[in-house]
Amino acid sequence: MTRHRSTLPLALGVPLAVIVATVLLVRSWHGDLPDPVATHWGASGRADGFTSLGMLTLLMTGVVLVLTLVLVAAFTYQRVPARVMTGMTGGLAAFCATLFVTSLLAQRGATDAATVRFDPTWIGIALVAGLLVAGAVAVLTRPDIDAGSTPNEPSPALTLADGSDAVWVGRVTNRVQLAGAALLAVVGLVLLVLPVWPIGLAVLGISALLGLFASWTVTAGDHGLRAHAVPAVVRLGVPVDEITGAEVVQVAPIGDFGDFGGWGVRSGRLASALWSSARARRCWCTAVTSGPSS
Amino acid sequence: MLIVVDRTSADPLFAQVAAGVRTALWRDGLTPGTRLPSAKDLAATLDVNLHTVLKAYQLLRDEGLIELRRGRGAVVTARATDLAGLRASVDQLVDEARRLKVDGSTVLSLVKEALA
Numbered sequence: 001m002t003r004h005r006s007t008l009p010l011a012l013g014v015p016l017a018v019i020v021a022t023v024l025l026v027r028s029w030h031g032d033l034p035d036p037v038a039t040h041w042g043a044s045g046r047a048d049g050f051t052s053l054g055m056l057t058l059l060m061t062g063v064v065l066v067l068t069l070v071l072v073a074a075f076t077y078q079r080v081p082a083r084v085m086t087g088m089t090g091g092l093a094a095f096c097a098t099l100f101v102t103s104l105l106a107q108r109g110a111t112d113a114a115t116v117r118f119d120p121t122w123i124g125i126a127l128v129a130g131l132l133v134a135g136a137v138a139v140l141t142r143p144d145i146d147a148g149s150t151p152n153e154p155s156p157a158l159t160l161a162d163g164s165d166a167v168w169v170g171r172v173t174n175r176v177q178l179a180g181a182a183l184l185a186v187v188g189l190v191l192l193v194l195p196v197w198p199i200g201l202a203v204l205g206i207s208a209l210l211g212l213f214a215s216w217t218v219t220a221g222d223h224g225l226r227a228h229a230v231p232a233v234v235r236l237g238v239p240v241d242e243i244t245g246a247e248v249v250q251v252a253p254i255g256d257f258g259d260f261g262g263w264g265v266r267s268g269r270l271a272s273a274l275w276s277s278a279r280a281r282r283c284w285c286t287a288v289t290s291g292p293s294s
Numbered sequence: 295m296l297i298v299v300d301r302t303s304a305d306p307l308f309a310q311v312a313a314g315v316r317t318a319l320w321r322d323g324l325t326p327g328t329r330l331p332s333a334k335d336l337a338a339t340l341d342v343n344l345h346t347v348l349k350a351y352q353l354l355r356d357e358g359l360i361e362l363r364r365g366r367g368a369v370v371t372a373r374a375t376d377l378a379g380l381r382a383s384v385d386q387l388v389d390e391a392r393r394l395k396v397d398g399s400t401v402l403s404l405v406k407e408a409l410a
Contacts, residue, residue: 163302167339169295169331217331221339 004142007082008072014086014137015068015093019061022097026057026104033104034113041118050113053104060100064093083138091134098126167221174214181211295322295330299340307342311350319359319374320381330360330368 030053039056040049051059068089075085102122110116160166184207191200213234218227224240297314299307315330330336333347340347351368354360358373391401 158296158298160298161300161302164298164300165340166296166298167336169297169336169339171329171331217335219331219335219339222341223339 003076003082003144006142007086007144010086010137010141011072011075011082011089012068014090014133015064018090018093018097018133019064022101023057023061025101026053029104029108032108034107034110036113037104037107038113038116039103045118047114047116047118056100060096064096067092067096082144083141086141087134087138090137091130094133095126095130098129099123102126165222167219169217169219171215171217173216177210177214181207181214184210295324297336297340299342308346308349308353311336311340311342311347312353315350315354316357316359319370320378324370324374324378326370326372326375328370329366330370332367 033053036050036052037056038047038049039051039059040047042048071089071092072085074080075088099122102125106119106122107113107116158166184203188200188202188204188207191197191203194200212231213229216227216229218225220226222240224238224243226235226237228235295315295318297311297318299310299314301307303310305313318324330351331339333344333351337344337347351360351362354368355362359371359377360368360374361371362368387401387405391398
């Protein structure tokens, strides 16, 4: 799968166009807006944060640019489908820009920004604008080109002499999951010393689960295929008499989400076992297909 | 890590298991700190006695290729990765010998002479 050459210009160009249009529009209102303008409203709806129009524009531009770049980098790395990437960057830029414009529109003509109250419809309008732009950009995006992936080479079968036994053992670790578990453990420990300690306990529990299931040991032998996590009580596998074939397939864990549902170990009737390395953005997996169990 | 044992071979099973792990160390490029499968798991999968695998692991520990730690099992040492590098040099030597059409016994005698 390769990106169409128009993908990146769209993913970066739409947010950029939104920023330019927004800045030009807001500049044209310059004389009608209070100075400073309100930038934040409290729970009661009263404005409690103020800054100059120039600074607010710079902040909005910076936030949209940084978000766009982070999304493009992450989605490219993860081989997320082109339409999701362009839709997300365009939609997010439209959401931020609309929120910025609606909040300023309400302040037009006011002499003191503090008199302008927050209106939740601003968020509603921004959400609708974001979704509309995301949908439109996604539709306009040329889908990724399927490079006509070469048929999977069959792995050479291991020839065993009579009286021989063979076993293959491998371990896969999802480092991202492990890092997430470590981060959650730190957050959980911090929360433990605060009045919200029950939440800390829950976070520590989730961290332990993530950590324990980040690493899997896979064994293939005359018994079939087995995979177990660190707590060895959790075992998945396919008995040898149910295995009808084995092949190495290339999947994008997020790009082919419908088929594979992200990283991890899969166990089901059709794709009975599948494991992948979290390090690779597009990784090789071994899929063992099995027939219906009798 | 692929381990093959041949029950009809004259080589003892523990030596075959050790040889399998040794080969896997350089072929799979295992990094220091990588944990090997537990002796219990390996014994069950290969259908050999637990003590056979433990003896193989002890042999590899004596060779400095793995460390046996209580609670952590068998862990690949830095020494094992040094050997993986050495193995790559041996491959180069063999390739060069084949290119020059030098037979195996001559290569072996050259290596013995160099080691002497």
